[in-house]
Amino acid sequence: MTKLLFLLPFQAKAALLQGEVPVGCLLVYDGQIIGKGKNGVNFTKNATRHAEMLAIEEALDWCKNRNVAYKEVFARTDLYVNVEPCIMCAGALRISGLRRVVYGCSNERFGGCGSILDVASDQRTTDSQPVLQCVPGIFAETSVQLLKEFYRGQNPNAPNPKVKK
Amino acid sequence: MKMKHSGTMKAVLADDLTKSMEFVRVYAADITNKKETSRLVKQLGEIFPLTRLPHMKRVRCLKENEEKHLQIILCCVDQEEDLSSSPTLNEIFQKAPGFDQTGLGNLFSTRVARNQPKTRAQFEEAQSHWPTSFHEDLELTKLLNGTYFTKTEQERINLHMQMAVELADQGKQSGEVPIGVVIVNSDSSEVVASCYDLRNTASNPLYHAVMLCVDLVARSQGGGAWEIQDTPGFWWRKPHEASNRLADLSSDTSLGSQPDNLQNDVGQPTLVRDVTESQSGQNNLKRKFNELDDSSYLCTNLDLYVTQEPCSMCAMALVHSRIHHVFYGVTHPDGALGSRYKIHCQPGLNHHFQVFRGVLEEKCRNLYSEIT
Ligand SMILES: [Zn+2]
Ligand SMILES: [Zn+2]
Numbered sequence: 001m002t003k004l005l006f007l008l009p010f011q012a013k014a015a016l017l018q019g020e021v022p023v024g025c026l027l028v029y030d031g032q033i034i035g036k037g038k039n040g041v042n043f044t045k046n047a048t049r050h051a052e053m054l055a056i057e058e059a060l061d062w063c064k065n066r067n068v069a070y071k072e073v074f075a076r077t078d079l080y081v082n083v084e085p086c087i088m089c090a091g092a093l094r095i096s097g098l099r100r101v102v103y104g105c106s107n108e109r110f111g112g113c114g115s116i117l118d119v120a121s122d123q124r125t126t127d128s129q130p131v132l133q134c135v136p137g138i139f140a141e142t143s144v145q146l147l148k149e150f151y152r153g154q155n156p157n158a159p160n161p162k163v164k165k
Numbered sequence: 166m167k168m169k170h171s172g173t174m175k176a177v178l179a180d181d182l183t184k185s186m187e188f189v190r191v192y193a194a195d196i197t198n199k200k201e202t203s204r205l206v207k208q209l210g211e212i213f214p215l216t217r218l219p220h221m222k223r224v225r226c227l228k229e230n231e232e233k234h235l236q237i238i239l240c241c242v243d244q245e246e247d248l249s250s251s252p253t254l255n256e257i258f259q260k261a262p263g264f265d266q267t268g269l270g271n272l273f274s275t276r277v278a279r280n281q282p283k284t285r286a287q288f289e290e291a292q293s294h295w296p297t298s299f300h301e302d303l304e305l306t307k308l309l310n311g312t313y314f315t316k317t318e319q320e321r322i323n324l325h326m327q328m329a330v331e332l333a334d335q336g337k338q339s340g341e342v343p344i345g346v347v348i349v350n351s352d353s354s355e356v357v358a359s360c361y362d363l364r365n366t367a368s369n370p371l372y373h374a375v376m377l378c379v380d381l382v383a384r385s386q387g388g389g390a391w392e393i394q395d396t397p398g399f400w401w402r403k404p405h406e407a408s409n410r411l412a413d414l415s416s417d418t419s420l421g422s423q424p425d426n427l428q429n430d431v432g433q434p435t436l437v438r439d440v441t442e443s444q445s446g447q448n449n450l451k452r453k454f455n456e457l458d459d460s461s462y463l464c465t466n467l468d469l470y471v472t473q474e475p476c477s478m479c480a481m482a483l484v485h486s487r488i489h490h491v492f493y494g495v496t497h498p499d500g501a502l503g504s505r506y507k508i509h510c511q512p513g514l515n516h517h518f519q520v521f522r523g524v525l526e527e528k529c530r531n532l533y534s535e536i537t
Contacts, residue, residue, distance in 0.1 A: 040390070043388070044380075044383055044388045044389060044390040045383045045386050045387065045388025045389070045463070046379060046380050046382075046383035046388055046389065046390050046486075047379075047463050047482070047485035047486045047487070048376060048379055048380070048482040048485055048486065049390055053371065056370075056371060057369075057371065060368075060369055070368070070370075086481060086485075087477055087480075087481035087484075087508065088477070088478050088479075088481035088482050088484075088485060089478075090477070091476060091477035091478030091479075091481065091501075092370075092371055092478045094477075094478075095370045095371070095476070095478060096370045096371070097370075109513070109514075109515065110481075110514070112477070112481070116511065116513050116514065117477070117506060117508075117511065119477045122505065124499050125498040125499055126497075126498060126499055
């Protein structure tokens with residue numbers, strides 16, 4: 001399991017090499033990777049193509065190919081991502097019914113696990129989805145490094161990656 | 166009677182624009198000698214500057230039985246201070262022993278607005294306590310009193326929502342959550358994309374109508390991610406030839422000539438790389454193509470119509486996509502554009518937009534009446 005997580009920084013790095021914001025993630029179910037994602041906004045001209053969205057779709061396909069109900073699989077699936085998911089992705093993770101998100105640095109500009117809003121654990125009126133557990137801290141330093149590399153000297157509005165102490 | 170429905174449309178504004186004013190206590194006193202007024206204002210400004218209340222007028226004028234009567238703010242009441250123990254003027258000026266109290270009469274405490282009012286209603290509320298400055302935002306006033314759109318614009322808004330209602334209904338027939346979306350060009354009113362929800366039939370929890378429509382807009386610009394099969398009611402403007410060539414040219418570096426303020430500050434945004442570095446002929450060429458197809462960056466200058474208030478995922482997708490306006494029919498308790506959150510005016514986010522609810526509200530409500 002922990003061995004698999006070595007792939008995480010590579011996912012982010014791969015996005016960086018393609019000129020995308022260096023965010024990458026893995027969906028892990030029962031010790032195996034069922035979805036991978038890296039940011040793909042530029043390529044698709046769709047600003048919603050965040051790593052998490054791509055990973056969820058890959059995992060949906062994984063379930064479809066094995067003819068298993070995604071809801072049952074997702075309820076025991078965790079997301080590993082190098083930056084706190086944004087509000088949109090946190091919403092998507094809730095809607096999909098994933099169990100937990102383990103992330104690196106916090107996303108002070110768009111974070112949906114508490115930095116801007118806490119979409120990950122708000123109480124909903126119309127569904128009985130359990131809240132999404134959030135665990136910060138994985139590869140936090142590497143993530144900050146990558147983001148700094150990306151934004152270096154580029155933009156005063158750069159996201160504000162922070163390592164949660 | 167004919168325009169009855171348009172009257173229900175309402176701007177969804179930030180809380181600080183719709184809430185009533187907050188007040189703080191100050192000590193004030195009557196001015197018994199008008200000739201002392203300007204000296205008192207000047208000296209009080211030095212010893213007790215109203216740094217936290219820069220919007221307050223120091224002096225107010227009351228008219229009682231044809232007689233004008235001036236009062237002046239001395240200083241703020243400390244929060245810890247016990248109001249029941251009313252101090253004397255001497256106690257108030259204890260820390261400023263040189264202060265000349267000539268012209269000051271009866272001391273009292275009163276409530277004044279904590280912040281500068283932003284709307285006319287707030288201004289009037291504040292004013293009833295103590296005069297304050299106010300700079301009216303005319304656009305905001307129009308948003309509040311329902312004159313932001315002309316009659317013709319309102320009719321067009323209703324027409325677009327009517328399309329969304331019909332799409333929602335189409336989805337409903339096939340067993341979907343009845344949510345319809347239409348995205349149109351703000352200036353030309355040209356429809357760029359339209360669709361309805363597919364989360365049930367495609368058993369994909371992300372296939373919310375708003376997400377699908379945003380992707381169809383990307384398709385209309387030569388991008389797009391989802392391979393949605395030909396579905397009746399799904400439509401997107403076919404990419405212009407220019408846009409296609411633009412896509413080819415920009416495959417290596419991404420969109421080359423977006424406005425500067427759109428640069429890579431989206432969550433995981435479109436990146437403008439080396440724009441200044443490589444002002445090559447290629448970039449100039451790209452700029453030319455962009456002029457031909459000026460609506461080719463995400464949802465900039467596009468308006469979205471949706472029958473029901475979007476969820477957090479969809480609302481934030483619209484922030485990332487730089488939508489211009491959003492119109493929706495009915496609210497949803499978990500909605501993120503007015504009900505649970507107001508993501509469109511959330512402080513800290515890099516893009517804000519105007520949201521209107523209650524468009525064709527009855528028709529939209531009918532879509533959901535049989536559910537729950
Ligand atoms: Zn995201
Ligand atoms: Zn949604």
